[in-house]
Amino acid sequence: MDLSRVRETYETVGLDEADLAADPVAQFHRWFGEVEAAGYWEPNAMVLSTVTADGWPSARNVLLKRIDDRGFVFFTNYTSDKAIELDAAGRAALTFSWTELRRQVRVVGTAQRLTDDESDLYWRTRPRGSQLGAWASDQSVVVSGRAVLEEAFASAEERWAGREVERPEQWGGFRVRPDSVEFWQGRPDRLHDRIRFCRSGDGWDVERRSP
Numbered sequence: 001m002d003l004s005r006v007r008e009t010y011e012t013v014g015l016d017e018a019d020l021a022a023d024p025v026a027q028f029h030r031w032f033g034e035v036e037a038a039g040y041w042e043p044n045a046m047v048l049s050t051v052t053a054d055g056w057p058s059a060r061n062v063l064l065k066r067i068d069d070r071g072f073v074f075f076t077n078y079t080s081d082k083a084i085e086l087d088a089a090g091r092a093a094l095t096f097s098w099t100e101l102r103r104q105v106r107v108v109g110t111a112q113r114l115t116d117d118e119s120d121l122y123w124r125t126r127p128r129g130s131q132l133g134a135w136a137s138d139q140s141v142v143v144s145g146r147a148v149l150e151e152a153f154a155s156a157e158e159r160w161a162g163r164e165v166e167r168p169e170q171w172g173g174f175r176v177r178p179d180s181v182e183f184w185q186g187r188p189d190r191l192h193d194r195i196r197f198c199r200s201g202d203g204w205d206v207e208r209r210s211p
Protein backbone atom coordinates (compact mmCIF):
# COMPACT_ATOMS: atom_id res chain seq x y z
CA MET A 1 0.00 0.00 0.00
CA ASP A 2 1.25 3.47 -0.86
CA LEU A 3 1.14 5.23 2.49
CA SER A 4 2.02 8.65 1.07
CA ARG A 5 -1.31 8.69 -0.80
CA VAL A 6 -3.15 7.62 2.32
CA ARG A 7 -1.43 10.32 4.34
CA GLU A 8 -2.45 13.03 1.88
CA THR A 9 -6.06 11.96 2.15
CA TYR A 10 -6.06 12.27 5.94
CA GLU A 11 -4.28 15.62 5.81
CA THR A 12 -6.93 16.94 3.44
CA VAL A 13 -9.95 15.54 5.22
CA GLY A 14 -8.68 16.37 8.72
CA LEU A 15 -10.69 15.84 11.87
CA ASP A 16 -13.84 17.88 12.17
CA GLU A 17 -16.06 18.22 15.25
CA ALA A 18 -19.10 17.40 13.12
CA ASP A 19 -17.65 14.01 12.14
CA LEU A 20 -16.54 12.88 15.60
CA ALA A 21 -17.93 9.75 17.21
CA ALA A 22 -19.99 10.25 20.36
CA ASP A 23 -17.24 9.11 22.71
CA PRO A 24 -13.47 8.62 22.54
CA VAL A 25 -13.63 4.82 22.54
CA ALA A 26 -15.81 4.82 19.43
CA GLN A 27 -13.54 7.44 17.85
CA PHE A 28 -10.50 5.35 18.71
CA HIS A 29 -12.06 2.27 17.09
CA ARG A 30 -12.73 4.29 13.96
CA TRP A 31 -9.13 5.50 13.69
CA PHE A 32 -7.67 2.16 14.67
CA GLY A 33 -9.60 0.44 11.87
CA GLU A 34 -8.13 2.92 9.39
CA VAL A 35 -4.61 2.44 10.74
CA GLU A 36 -4.97 -1.35 10.46
CA ALA A 37 -6.28 -0.99 6.91
CA ALA A 38 -3.19 1.09 6.04
CA GLY A 39 -1.06 -1.97 6.76
CA TYR A 40 0.70 -0.90 9.95
CA TRP A 41 3.05 -3.33 11.71
CA GLU A 42 1.80 -3.57 15.32
CA PRO A 43 -0.62 -0.62 15.18
CA ASN A 44 -1.50 -1.50 18.78
CA ALA A 45 1.96 -0.50 20.08
CA MET A 46 1.66 2.41 22.48
CA VAL A 47 4.02 4.27 24.75
CA LEU A 48 2.98 3.80 28.36
CA SER A 49 4.21 6.63 30.57
CA THR A 50 4.30 6.32 34.31
CA VAL A 51 5.82 8.32 37.12
CA THR A 52 8.27 7.02 39.70
CA ALA A 53 7.92 7.58 43.45
CA ASP A 54 10.46 10.42 43.26
CA GLY A 55 8.76 12.11 40.33
CA TRP A 56 10.82 10.86 37.37
CA PRO A 57 8.94 10.14 34.17
CA SER A 58 9.32 6.59 32.89
CA ALA A 59 8.14 5.43 29.45
CA ARG A 60 8.19 2.29 27.35
CA ASN A 61 6.17 0.55 24.62
CA VAL A 62 3.51 -2.01 25.42
CA LEU A 63 0.82 -3.60 23.26
CA LEU A 64 -2.82 -2.65 23.59
CA LYS A 65 -4.80 -5.89 23.86
CA ARG A 66 -8.32 -4.67 24.43
CA ILE A 67 -10.31 -1.48 24.57
CA ASP A 68 -13.85 -1.10 25.80
CA ASP A 69 -16.00 1.39 27.69
CA ARG A 70 -13.95 0.77 30.83
CA GLY A 71 -10.59 1.52 29.27
CA PHE A 72 -7.39 0.45 27.54
CA VAL A 73 -5.95 -2.93 28.55
CA PHE A 74 -2.39 -4.29 28.32
CA PHE A 75 -0.51 -7.14 29.97
CA THR A 76 2.78 -7.25 31.78
CA ASN A 77 4.70 -8.60 34.72
CA TYR A 78 3.66 -7.26 38.12
CA THR A 79 7.30 -7.24 39.33
CA SER A 80 8.25 -4.78 36.59
CA ASP A 81 9.11 -1.12 37.12
CA LYS A 82 5.97 -0.06 35.26
CA ALA A 83 3.74 -2.20 37.49
CA ILE A 84 5.35 -0.87 40.67
CA GLU A 85 4.88 2.68 39.40
CA LEU A 86 1.28 2.09 38.35
CA ASP A 87 0.40 0.38 41.64
CA ALA A 88 1.87 3.28 43.61
CA ALA A 89 0.66 6.28 41.61
CA GLY A 90 -2.43 4.85 39.92
CA ARG A 91 -1.87 7.20 36.97
CA ALA A 92 -0.75 6.62 33.41
CA ALA A 93 -0.49 8.18 30.00
CA LEU A 94 -0.68 6.27 26.71
CA THR A 95 0.59 7.59 23.39
CA PHE A 96 -0.13 6.06 20.00
CA SER A 97 2.09 7.34 17.16
CA TRP A 98 0.76 6.59 13.71
CA THR A 99 3.05 9.01 11.97
CA GLU A 100 2.59 7.71 8.42
CA LEU A 101 -1.02 8.81 8.67
CA ARG A 102 0.01 11.98 10.53
CA ARG A 103 -1.92 10.84 13.56
CA GLN A 104 -1.38 10.68 17.29
CA VAL A 105 -3.66 9.70 20.15
CA ARG A 106 -2.88 10.70 23.74
CA VAL A 107 -4.67 9.19 26.70
CA VAL A 108 -4.37 10.25 30.33
CA GLY A 109 -6.10 8.30 33.05
CA THR A 110 -6.09 6.11 36.10
CA ALA A 111 -4.62 2.62 36.06
CA GLN A 112 -5.75 -0.49 37.91
CA ARG A 113 -4.85 -4.16 37.80
CA LEU A 114 -7.32 -6.45 36.07
CA THR A 115 -9.06 -9.14 38.12
CA ASP A 116 -7.45 -12.61 38.16
CA ASP A 117 -10.30 -13.92 36.01
CA GLU A 118 -9.71 -11.28 33.35
CA SER A 119 -5.96 -12.00 33.28
CA ASP A 120 -6.59 -15.77 33.16
CA LEU A 121 -8.87 -15.34 30.17
CA TYR A 122 -6.14 -13.63 28.16
CA TRP A 123 -3.34 -15.86 29.51
CA ARG A 124 -5.05 -18.91 27.99
CA THR A 125 -4.85 -17.36 24.51
CA ARG A 126 -1.05 -16.86 24.73
CA PRO A 127 1.35 -19.15 22.87
CA ARG A 128 3.01 -21.74 25.15
CA GLY A 129 6.46 -20.21 24.52
CA SER A 130 5.28 -16.81 25.78
CA GLN A 131 3.71 -18.46 28.82
CA LEU A 132 6.98 -20.22 29.66
CA GLY A 133 8.85 -16.96 29.07
CA ALA A 134 6.65 -15.26 31.65
CA TRP A 135 7.66 -17.88 34.22
CA ALA A 136 11.32 -17.41 33.28
CA SER A 137 11.48 -13.62 33.64
CA ASP A 138 11.20 -11.45 36.72
CA GLN A 139 10.80 -8.49 34.43
CA SER A 140 13.01 -5.45 35.15
CA VAL A 141 15.20 -7.28 37.69
CA VAL A 142 18.94 -7.13 36.88
CA VAL A 143 20.46 -10.49 35.81
CA SER A 144 24.12 -11.47 35.49
CA GLY A 145 23.75 -12.64 31.88
CA ARG A 146 21.50 -14.21 29.24
CA ALA A 147 22.37 -17.70 30.53
CA VAL A 148 20.31 -17.01 33.67
CA LEU A 149 17.22 -16.47 31.51
CA GLU A 150 17.87 -19.52 29.34
CA GLU A 151 18.28 -21.70 32.43
CA ALA A 152 15.09 -20.28 33.94
CA PHE A 153 13.25 -21.00 30.67
CA ALA A 154 14.55 -24.59 30.63
CA SER A 155 13.38 -25.13 34.23
CA ALA A 156 9.96 -23.73 33.34
CA GLU A 157 9.77 -26.16 30.39
CA GLU A 158 10.61 -29.02 32.74
CA ARG A 159 8.18 -27.90 35.41
CA TRP A 160 5.23 -27.65 33.02
CA ALA A 161 6.12 -30.56 30.71
CA GLY A 162 3.03 -32.35 29.40
CA ARG A 163 0.50 -30.03 31.05
CA GLU A 164 -1.11 -26.66 30.69
CA VAL A 165 1.06 -23.76 31.86
CA GLU A 166 -0.69 -21.89 34.67
CA ARG A 167 -0.56 -18.12 34.88
CA PRO A 168 2.09 -16.96 37.34
CA GLU A 169 0.65 -14.75 40.05
CA GLN A 170 3.05 -11.97 39.05
CA TRP A 171 1.77 -11.76 35.48
CA GLY A 172 -1.44 -9.97 34.48
CA GLY A 173 -3.10 -6.96 33.03
CA PHE A 174 -3.77 -3.34 33.76
CA ARG A 175 -6.63 -1.18 32.58
CA VAL A 176 -6.19 2.54 32.00
CA ARG A 177 -9.51 4.32 32.45
CA PRO A 178 -9.26 7.51 30.40
CA ASP A 179 -9.95 10.93 31.88
CA SER A 180 -8.98 12.57 28.61
CA VAL A 181 -8.25 11.38 25.09
CA GLU A 182 -6.78 13.70 22.47
CA PHE A 183 -6.88 12.95 18.75
CA TRP A 184 -4.27 14.76 16.67
CA GLN A 185 -4.45 14.91 12.91
CA GLY A 186 -1.60 16.52 10.99
CA ARG A 187 -2.76 19.16 8.50
CA PRO A 188 -0.94 21.37 6.00
CA ASP A 189 0.83 24.54 7.20
CA ARG A 190 0.99 23.22 10.77
CA LEU A 191 -2.69 23.99 11.30
CA HIS A 192 -3.15 20.56 12.77
CA ASP A 193 -6.41 19.35 14.29
CA ARG A 194 -6.34 18.60 18.02
CA ILE A 195 -9.60 17.45 19.46
CA ARG A 196 -9.74 16.40 23.10
CA PHE A 197 -12.48 14.47 24.88
CA CYS A 198 -12.52 15.21 28.65
CA ARG A 199 -14.58 13.10 31.01
CA SER A 200 -17.45 15.09 32.53
CA GLY A 201 -19.88 13.21 34.76
CA ASP A 202 -21.27 10.30 32.74
CA GLY A 203 -20.36 11.92 29.43
CA TRP A 204 -17.59 13.73 27.62
CA ASP A 205 -16.81 17.36 26.87
CA VAL A 206 -15.15 18.01 23.54
CA GLU A 207 -12.68 20.82 22.99
CA ARG A 208 -10.38 21.91 20.18
CA ARG A 209 -6.87 22.93 21.17
CA SER A 210 -4.49 25.12 19.28
CA PRO A 211 -1.90 23.03 17.43
Ligand SMILES: Cc1cc2nc3c(=O)[nH]c(=O)nc-3n(C[C@H](O)[C@H](O)[C@H](O)COP(=O)(O)O)c2cc1C
Nearest residue numbers: 045060061062063074075076077080081082083140
Ligand atom coordinates in the same frame (compact mmCIF):
# COMPACT_ATOMS: atom_id res chain seq x y z
C1 LIG B 1 6.61 -2.80 20.35
C2 LIG B 1 6.84 -3.26 21.76
C3 LIG B 1 5.80 -3.85 22.46
C4 LIG B 1 5.97 -4.26 23.78
N1 LIG B 1 4.90 -4.81 24.44
C5 LIG B 1 5.02 -5.11 25.75
C6 LIG B 1 3.88 -5.56 26.49
O1 LIG B 1 2.74 -5.66 25.98
N2 LIG B 1 4.06 -5.84 27.81
C7 LIG B 1 5.27 -5.72 28.43
O2 LIG B 1 5.37 -6.00 29.62
N3 LIG B 1 6.37 -5.28 27.76
C8 LIG B 1 6.28 -4.98 26.44
N4 LIG B 1 7.37 -4.51 25.74
C9 LIG B 1 8.64 -4.34 26.47
C10 LIG B 1 8.61 -3.02 27.24
O3 LIG B 1 8.81 -1.93 26.36
C11 LIG B 1 9.64 -2.95 28.39
O4 LIG B 1 10.94 -3.19 27.90
C12 LIG B 1 9.35 -3.96 29.51
O5 LIG B 1 7.97 -4.12 29.72
C13 LIG B 1 10.00 -3.51 30.80
O6 LIG B 1 9.57 -2.22 31.16
P1 LIG B 1 9.71 -1.61 32.63
O7 LIG B 1 11.03 -2.09 33.17
O8 LIG B 1 9.64 -0.14 32.47
O9 LIG B 1 8.58 -2.15 33.45
C14 LIG B 1 7.23 -4.10 24.41
C15 LIG B 1 8.28 -3.50 23.70
C16 LIG B 1 8.08 -3.09 22.40
C17 LIG B 1 9.23 -2.45 21.67
